[in-house]
Amino acid sequence: MSRLLSLVTLSAITVAAVVQHPLTDGYNSQILINTKPLVSSEALEGHITSKNLLKRAKKLFEIAELGAADYNHPTRVIGSAGHVGTLDYIYSTLAELDDYYTISNQSFKAVVGNVFESRLVLGDKEPESTSPMSLTPPTKHKQAVFGPLVLVANQGCDSSDYPSNTKGGIAFIERGVCSFGTKSAVAGKAGAIAAVIYNNEEGHLSGTLGEPSDIHVATFGLTKQDAEPYIKDLEGGKVINSSAYINSIVSKAPTTNIIAQTKGGDQDNCVMLGGHSDSVAEGPGINDDGTGSLTLLEIATHLVNYEVNNCVRFAWWAGEEEGLLGSDYYVSQLSEHENLKIRLFMDYDMLASPNFAYQVYNATNAANPVGSEELRDLYTTYYEAHGQNYTFIPFDGRSDYDAFIKHGIPGGGIATGAEGVKTMEEAAMFGGTPGQWYDPCYHQICDTVDNLNFEAWELNTKLVAHSIATYAVSFKGFPKRTGAKVATRDEPSLYHGPKLVM
Structure with missing residues (x-):
C-alpha cells in the first residue's frame, strides 16, 4: 500500500x-x-509602464521609416514597407510567447492609393478649390498634360454626352446622377486626357473613383463657385487651353489581419479586442493607431503569465484608414456559430493624444447590442475609481467596432481624441489647451513618438488590461448572446472610407 x-x-x-x-x-x-495564477486586474496592470510603451513606440517609428522610400516620409499605410514591417513586428513578437496563443493571418485584398502631387491650371489660373479625387490614376507618364477644357453635356454619364473634341481635351463634367468613377471612365473612353468634376451645389467637392479601372483618367474635383466662370465662357464659345498634372499610385494590394487567441480558457466564450495596424499615407501614425496596436501587443506579452477562464482574442486590423476594411472583412467571414462565441468586442484607437481627454464611447443598450452599456460602465467606473474625469463621445461607427455591433456583438471602447477641438470645460477637466485639436498631428507627418502623452497612454493601457482581466475571469452579470442578427440602417455609413465609399 x-x-x-x-x-x-x-x-x-x-x-x-x-x-x-x-x-x-x-x-x-x-x-x-x-x-499559473488566474489573471487579475491588479496583477496584469502591474506589468504596464511608460518606459516599455516608449520603447515600443520608438521601434514602431523605426518601422514607419521603411515607408519613406516610396512615400518620401515615414508611413505605415497598407501596401507600404512600413505596414509590412508593422505586421512582421506584431507577428514575430506573438510567435515568441511560448505557444500561449493560436496565431492566424487573415489576408484580403484592398484598394490602396496615394496622390503625391497635383496641379490643375484652367486658362491662366489655378482654381483654389481644386482637389484630386481619391484613387485617381496619374496623368500620362506622371507628367503634365495639355489640352482644351471641354464642356460635357448633362452629367457625363453616357458616351453621347461627350462632344467629338473631348479626345485630347480635359473633360469638364457636372456632378450628379452617376458615380465619380463612372464619369471618369466614360471620359477616358471618349479620349479625354483628364477630367474635372464640378459641384452643382455649394461646398467643397471631394470623393473617390472607387474600384480602379483601366479607362479611368486623372480626375479633379472643383467647387460650383470656381466652376461657374468657366462654364459661362465655354458656353459662349471661348477656348480655354488648360493643363493637368497628377502623380499618384492606385492598385489592389494584399494585406493582412493578425488574430491571436489564448489556447486556454473557454473557447466558446471569448473576450475580443482590437486596434488597427495601419496608418494613413500622410504620416507614421504613432498615436493613430500605434498606441492602440502597441497597447494590445504589450498586454499580450504579459497575459502569458496567467491562466484565463474565458478565452481572450486579440486582433490587429489592416485597412482601417481606408474604410474599416480589415474589421469589416473579418466579421463578414464569421458563421453564426463563430459570431456567437464573441461575447463582446472592445475597440482601442488613439490612446495617447497630446491634448487628450479621457473619452468613453456612449454605447447604450437601447441603440446597440445588449451588453454594450455594461462595457461602457466598466470604463467609467474605472476612471472614477482612479479619480479621473471622463466624457462620453458618439458611438457612431467611426472605428473598427462598427462591423461588430452591426452583427449583434456588444461593443465599446475608449479614446483620447482626434481632430475635435477641446472645449474650455474639457480643459478644466483634463488640462491641456482649449481651442486646439485633441491631437494636432492627427493624420499628419508629425504623428511621431513626440506626439504622445505618456500619462494618458499608461493609464489607458492599464484600463485595457483591466477590461481584459475582468472578462477573462468571468462574464457573471454580463448579458448572454442570444443571436447574431444583422442590423439594418437606412442612413449610409459615414466612416466606411473617404477612399472607398462615396
Whole structure:
C-alpha cells in the first residue's frame, strides 16, 4: 500500500510536489506540476509602464521609416514597407510567447492609393478649390498634360454626352446622377486626357473613383463657385487651353489581419479586442493607431503569465484608414456559430493624444447590442475609481467596432481624441489647451513618438488590461448572446472610407 501523497499548492507559477515512493522509505521522487495564477486586474496592470510603451513606440517609428522610400516620409499605410514591417513586428513578437496563443493571418485584398502631387491650371489660373479625387490614376507618364477644357453635356454619364473634341481635351463634367468613377471612365473612353468634376451645389467637392479601372483618367474635383466662370465662357464659345498634372499610385494590394487567441480558457466564450495596424499615407501614425496596436501587443506579452477562464482574442486590423476594411472583412467571414462565441468586442484607437481627454464611447443598450452599456460602465467606473474625469463621445461607427455591433456583438471602447477641438470645460477637466485639436498631428507627418502623452497612454493601457482581466475571469452579470442578427440602417455609413465609399 502506498504512503501519503503530499501536495502543497502555492499561488506561484511553478509548484513542486514531493511524493514518497511506494517502494522505498525515502522521498526521492518529485512531480513538477506547472500552473499559473488566474489573471487579475491588479496583477496584469502591474506589468504596464511608460518606459516599455516608449520603447515600443520608438521601434514602431523605426518601422514607419521603411515607408519613406516610396512615400518620401515615414508611413505605415497598407501596401507600404512600413505596414509590412508593422505586421512582421506584431507577428514575430506573438510567435515568441511560448505557444500561449493560436496565431492566424487573415489576408484580403484592398484598394490602396496615394496622390503625391497635383496641379490643375484652367486658362491662366489655378482654381483654389481644386482637389484630386481619391484613387485617381496619374496623368500620362506622371507628367503634365495639355489640352482644351471641354464642356460635357448633362452629367457625363453616357458616351453621347461627350462632344467629338473631348479626345485630347480635359473633360469638364457636372456632378450628379452617376458615380465619380463612372464619369471618369466614360471620359477616358471618349479620349479625354483628364477630367474635372464640378459641384452643382455649394461646398467643397471631394470623393473617390472607387474600384480602379483601366479607362479611368486623372480626375479633379472643383467647387460650383470656381466652376461657374468657366462654364459661362465655354458656353459662349471661348477656348480655354488648360493643363493637368497628377502623380499618384492606385492598385489592389494584399494585406493582412493578425488574430491571436489564448489556447486556454473557454473557447466558446471569448473576450475580443482590437486596434488597427495601419496608418494613413500622410504620416507614421504613432498615436493613430500605434498606441492602440502597441497597447494590445504589450498586454499580450504579459497575459502569458496567467491562466484565463474565458478565452481572450486579440486582433490587429489592416485597412482601417481606408474604410474599416480589415474589421469589416473579418466579421463578414464569421458563421453564426463563430459570431456567437464573441461575447463582446472592445475597440482601442488613439490612446495617447497630446491634448487628450479621457473619452468613453456612449454605447447604450437601447441603440446597440445588449451588453454594450455594461462595457461602457466598466470604463467609467474605472476612471472614477482612479479619480479621473471622463466624457462620453458618439458611438457612431467611426472605428473598427462598427462591423461588430452591426452583427449583434456588444461593443465599446475608449479614446483620447482626434481632430475635435477641446472645449474650455474639457480643459478644466483634463488640462491641456482649449481651442486646439485633441491631437494636432492627427493624420499628419508629425504623428511621431513626440506626439504622445505618456500619462494618458499608461493609464489607458492599464484600463485595457483591466477590461481584459475582468472578462477573462468571468462574464457573471454580463448579458448572454442570444443571436447574431444583422442590423439594418437606412442612413449610409459615414466612416466606411473617404477612399472607398462615396
